[in-house]
Amino acid sequence: MKVIVCIKQVPDPEHAKMDEKSGTVVREGVELMINPFDLYAVEEGLRLKEKMDGEVVVVSMGPPQAEKALREVIGMGVDQGILLTSREFAGADTWATSYTLAKACEKIGNYGLIICGKQAIDGDTAQVGPGIAAQLSIPQITFVRKIDEISEKNIKAERMVEGGYEVISSPLPLLITVVKEINEPRLPTLKGRLNAKKAEIAHWGPEDIGADKDKIGMNGSPTMVDEIYTPDLSKDGKIYTIDQLGEAAEEIVKKQKEMGLI
């Protein structure tokens, strides 16, 4: 079975520091990494490949530097990496991103499963996975924590929701988004790293995937960012020692009453 995994390169929070005065997060000299949830998606793809004798194709949309992310997952055992890169893709919101990735999935074709991470840690929207499923008119199971059963034709999976888990079954092809609990991603192997170095990463632009240029990038995005600002997060919190617990408790209770929690 062919599995397509969609990944995104995001700024690495390890390299962010908190500004002592303003309390805001400063990201200088940005390091990029693979969105952590996408690594679980890649790992799940690889496990299915091993179990069911198939292949894993990973797609990412981003600037040319996102090729690094694709080489990294090839090092883990992914068969093919495809980078959707073009100036015309830039500035895409979740709708235009879903459209573009769906067009790429269509071009790759013949897939049984598309796997995405539940959300990217920079935007936290969780919208692109279901957006791709909508574009392709295939079913979706979001927030999957476990695949109970899978064959070439069907899947049964558990999705993590508020207060519990829903068991959902479906015929393939379909799209799932996964949470961290589903597995533990492997590290790249030495052999994998060598493969990754040699691997050819295809670069596809709008023409290659037959995308309507009015639907990609900033032009194709229904939403626009009107303003971005850094809220003042500085706190002048009070620090208590263990001898002042009574006062601390009083302050907490006072606040609880204010917020209507008592």
Add this chain to the structure above:
Amino acid sequence: MGIRVIKDKCTGCGICFKICQYSAIDITKEVHTLANGKKAKKLAIIDLEKCTLCGECVKPCPTDAIELKTKTHEFEGKENYKNVMVFAEQRRDELEGAAFELIGKGRELADKLGVDLYALLLGKDLKGKPEKLIASGADKVIVISDDSLVNFLPEPYTNILIDIIKKYKPSIFLAPSTTQGRALLSRAAGKIYTGLTADCTGLDVDSEGNLLQTRPAFGGSIKARILTPNMRPQMATVRPKVFKPLEEDTSRKGEIIEEKVSGELLKSTTKFEEWIEDTTSAISIEDADIIISGGRGLGCSDNFKILFELAEVLGGAVGASRPTVDEGWIPYSHQVGQTGKTVGPKLYIAVGISGAIQHLEGMRSSDFIVAINKDPDAPIFKVADVGIIGDLFEVIPELKEKLKRAING
């Protein structure tokens, strides 16, 4: 479309360089003349290969030297989209608190716009519920009842939603940013080609009827205001617990509209097999007003018991930092932070959590933060409203008693 630096406005101050998340801006030495006749020694250069056109650098520029142009889409019949509609979310055929919060906020928006507030209610046994939604502020409740709608399934719910949108043409459509709301609206917005903004914590309208959607990014360290200027409806998911429901008023009048849908729309490829309740906690962290989270400082799995006891006293849920989940001390469903859940309760108590940036970004939008840690230098204290320095095993039992007494009397 595109981004550029307007040379005769750029002083090379470097603010944009610091802001750019993608290292796409460089400051070069280049003497040039500004529009006001002054000379500048430095100039900002945007590397278009790296720039994602996110627009974050545009507003902070003190001299308005960065220009971001976008093409506008035409949308036929935009003026026919008028009302405000909210999704009255149910879980396993029970109305959710978030439905009433959305009606509260939706009422305010509808009043500002001078339009009607609709609620959309799908499920199996809906008796008495539309009346409750009207008493909470809805003008009209669209009711679709079918045995197959007892559990949320993306396809039939999306089909119905799109059908209703086509018929009633709301200008604004809101749903809670729950697992259900996000799955539903992403699929619907994908199908009908309109804008969707995730997890809004602020909503307002301007004089032109635009929905001003404010949402946190990077765990709240940045806030963005998002518009859907041309497409309709303007869709948003809204963070639960942010907006308040109105007082129920049974004298409020409203209309209940029963809609029939064809069997075709109710078809689902996916099948709901089973519901498994998470029994580790009485309240899930997404639903809680109060979260008490434990970190590595707890030392072992058994010690989470102390937090569950405190949670019971306060009526809260128990959260956890990543290391405790990775160690297997507590199930993943409790994890707060970047690879777990992003939460924003009214009260967040961090116990034995040092405060790695990945954790902070998952809880900083909480209204009031209490941190308990024996290390006075722990970063968690920087985001705390109340910090208690001390051994948690001494602090928690005593604090629990003190809180218990204060709450009871």
